[in-house]
Amino acid sequence: MLTVLITGLATGAIYAATALAYNVMFSTSKVLSVTTGHLSMLGGVFGSFFISVLKLPIPVGLAGATMVGIAAGLVTELVAVRRVLSRSDEHLWLLSTLALATMIQQAVGLWWGTEPKPFPRLIPQDFSAGLLDQKYWLPVAVVALIAVGLELLYRFTMFGKIFIAVSEDAFAARARGIATERVRALSYALAGVIGALAGFAAGQLTFAFFALGLTLTLNGFIALAFGGLGSNAGALVGGAALGLLSAIATYFFGGEYQNTIAVGLLMIVLLVKPEGLFGKKTVRAV
Amino acid sequence: MTDSRFRVAAIAVAAAAAIALPFFVADQYQLHLATLIATYWILVAGLNVVVGFSGQLSIGHVGLLAIGSYAFTILAGQHGVDPFIATMAAGAIGATCGFLLGLPSLRLPGFYFAMATLAFALIVGELSLAEQDLTGGGAGLAVPGFPAPFDTPGGFYWLVLAMAALVTWVTANIARLMWGRALVAIRDSEVAARANGVPVFRMKLLVFTFSGFTAGVSGALFASLQTYVTPETFTFELGLFFFIAIVVGGRGGILGPFLGLVLLTLLPEVVAPLARVGNFFYGALLLVVVLAVPEGIGHLVSTLRERFRPIKVEKQPVSPDLTRLATAIHAGKRG
Numbered sequence: 001m002l003t004v005l006i007t008g009l010a011t012g013a014i015y016a017a018t019a020l021a022y023n024v025m026f027s028t029s030k031v032l033s034v035t036t037g038h039l040s041m042l043g044g045v046f047g048s049f050f051i052s053v054l055k056l057p058i059p060v061g062l063a064g065a066t067m068v069g070i071a072a073g074l075v076t077e078l079v080a081v082r083r084v085l086s087r088s089d090e091h092l093w094l095l096s097t098l099a100l101a102t103m104i105q106q107a108v109g110l111w112w113g114t115e116p117k118p119f120p121r122l123i124p125q126d127f128s129a130g131l132l133d134q135k136y137w138l139p140v141a142v143v144a145l146i147a148v149g150l151e152l153l154y155r156f157t158m159f160g161k162i163f164i165a166v167s168e169d170a171f172a173a174r175a176r177g178i179a180t181e182r183v184r185a186l187s188y189a190l191a192g193v194i195g196a197l198a199g200f201a202a203g204q205l206t207f208a209f210f211a212l213g214l215t216l217t218l219n220g221f222i223a224l225a226f227g228g229l230g231s232n233a234g235a236l237v238g239g240a241a242l243g244l245l246s247a248i249a250t251y252f253f254g255g256e257y258q259n260t261i262a263v264g265l266l267m268i269v270l271l272v273k274p275e276g277l278f279g280k281k282t283v284r285a286v
Numbered sequence: 287m288t289d290s291r292f293r294v295a296a297i298a299v300a301a302a303a304a305i306a307l308p309f310f311v312a313d314q315y316q317l318h319l320a321t322l323i324a325t326y327w328i329l330v331a332g333l334n335v336v337v338g339f340s341g342q343l344s345i346g347h348v349g350l351l352a353i354g355s356y357a358f359t360i361l362a363g364q365h366g367v368d369p370f371i372a373t374m375a376a377g378a379i380g381a382t383c384g385f386l387l388g389l390p391s392l393r394l395p396g397f398y399f400a401m402a403t404l405a406f407a408l409i410v411g412e413l414s415l416a417e418q419d420l421t422g423g424g425a426g427l428a429v430p431g432f433p434a435p436f437d438t439p440g441g442f443y444w445l446v447l448a449m450a451a452l453v454t455w456v457t458a459n460i461a462r463l464m465w466g467r468a469l470v471a472i473r474d475s476e477v478a479a480r481a482n483g484v485p486v487f488r489m490k491l492l493v494f495t496f497s498g499f500t501a502g503v504s505g506a507l508f509a510s511l512q513t514y515v516t517p518e519t520f521t522f523e524l525g526l527f528f529f530i531a532i533v534v535g536g537r538g539g540i541l542g543p544f545l546g547l548v549l550l551t552l553l554p555e556v557v558a559p560l561a562r563v564g565n566f567f568y569g570a571l572l573l574v575v576v577l578a579v580p581e582g583i584g585h586l587v588s589t590l591r592e593r594f595r596p597i598k599v600e601k602q603p604v605s606p607d608l609t610r611l612a613t614a615i616h617a618g619k620r621g
Contacts, residue, residue, distance in 0.1 A: 080573070083577055084576070087580065091341065091343055091396050092576060094343060094396060096573060096577065098345070098526075099530075099573035101569075102523075102565060102572070103573065106566035106569060110562075214404075218404055218405055222405075254416070256412055256415060256416030259409050259412050260409045260413070263409060267391075270390075271390065
């Protein structure tokens with residue numbers, strides 16, 4: 001049973017990281033990007049590519065994977081979001097990010113192969129460590145670091161304050177002389193960092209697998225909707241809850257029903273408390 | 287020639303060409319492709335009402351297709367039900383599942399709804415693998431064909447064509463009449479539609495259930511065409527393919543999505559390198575269309591038609607009654 005809980009927490013950590021990346025992008029652009037999960041997938045695949053295939057040292061591999069994540073985030077902003085936001089059609093960003101996500105996933109599938117490939121060990125450790133194995137605690141630790149880092153960034157840096165200003169009211173921020181477009185692009189780069197770091201840290205658990213992106217996009221979104229859109233604490237709680245629930249459900253019913261149960265959770269939360277656990281109720285001025 | 291007569295003539299020519307197609311094809315594979323397009327079209331025509339007219343972005347219709355396929359296979363193959371009744375039953379089951387899926391998910395805003403349908407497609411895939419007693423699991427099931435005269439490739443093509451024509455006619459009527467106006471109103475502004483007395487949720491649920499029916503029927507024919515179904519047939523990418531066909535073709539029309547579907551099916555067949563990168567190409571095409579012509583390529587056709595239409599200049603000669611005008615002015619001056 002302890003195994004179940006620890007596996008659940010570790011998977012939940014990746015969901016939480018995806019939910020955090022969603023939040024970072026959503027707060028500046030009000031866009032929920034389908035590519036969010038693919039950022040983590042790229043972190044895992046390129047981490048494995050740099051370290052296992054190119055035989056680079058681990059820190060270089062980490063830096064490389066992060067750079068790829070940043071590039072993917074910026075490309076999302078540049079190609080799929082910037083042009084589309086200037087149009088009035090409200091669903092267009094869903095189509096453009098979906099198109100980009102499909103392209104990323106298929107390109108990686110063609111180049112990397114459609115089979116999951118192993119991810120290298122990051123810290124020298126015996127395989128007999130059992131539940132204390134790095135593949136379980138590493139994602140949790142990294143996601144906790146990311147969450148703390150985000151909080152520090154928001155509270156104590158100028159960029160964080162600008163970021164919050166843009167997310168509260170982009171129009172007012174613009175009137176105050178903030179280059180909102182640049183802040184938006186930077187927020188997508190930041191989401192790329194978060195996604196790539198989480199994907200890199202969780203690589204040993206998820207393997208370097210091209211189709212991981214879509215699963216994470218869905219499950220990260222469920223975690224986000226559960227915790228409340230826009231709330232980082234909600235993202236963490238939602239991710240942990242979803243991971244634990246999936247693991248327990250797998251334990252009792254078998255792995256075939258994982259998606260069914262996750263979506264069941266989403267539906268119940270949305271019907272009972274549509275804004276999520278920690279979300280703000282949106283009040284529309286009439 | 288007036289516009290409506292031109293339209294009737296065009297439809298007649300297209301119908302004649304479609305009916306005569308089995309006599310012109312070079313090999314069986316081309317006929318198979320034509321049948322496949324017609325089968326897909328039954329689903330896409332129904333989905334088009336949901337995506338193109340009411341603006342609900344469902345990317346998971348492949349789940350309903352799978353349900354229709356398995357319903358047909360199990361009913362006709364294992365319980366010996368007449369294939370035509372089984373097809374209708376597959377449609378009814380598809381409609382029921384569409385209704386049940388739409389009941390919670392159609393209340394959600396755009397991205398949430400898309401994610402719900404994505405999840406639905408994944409769930410159906412998961413369950414079709416898990417429920418081995420029902421679906422045969424990963425090994426799959428053999429699908430029975432239709433009885434004579436529909437057991438030949440040509441006969442089956444005509445059967446599918448007839449059903450596709452029927453579905454097209456129904457969707458054209460939906461689009462043309464009050465329904466279509468109400469749906470477009472929902473797509474363009476839900477608040478305005480509601481203010482004008484459109485029962486928004488009921489309309490959405492109705493068309494989604496209808497699209498479930500067409501998806502079920504399409505699934506039955508698709509299974510019969512493929513002669514064998516496994517869970518791997520119904521990948522999420524197939525659902526994305528239907529969706530992309532509609533968006534690429536153009537939302538808010540019927541000809542556009544049809545062109546999109548034909549284009550997406552035939553391009554990888556004609557241009558061999560595209561087949562290898564199949565889904566990447568679909569994604570790229572979607573991105574290009576969304577960024578360059580968000581109205582879809584069907585829109586280009588109507589724009590070109592407007593461009594080359596003979597311009598009818600309406601003359602409205604003005605011949606003022608000068609004497610009356612003069613008296614009126616004089617009367618004004620005096621008064």
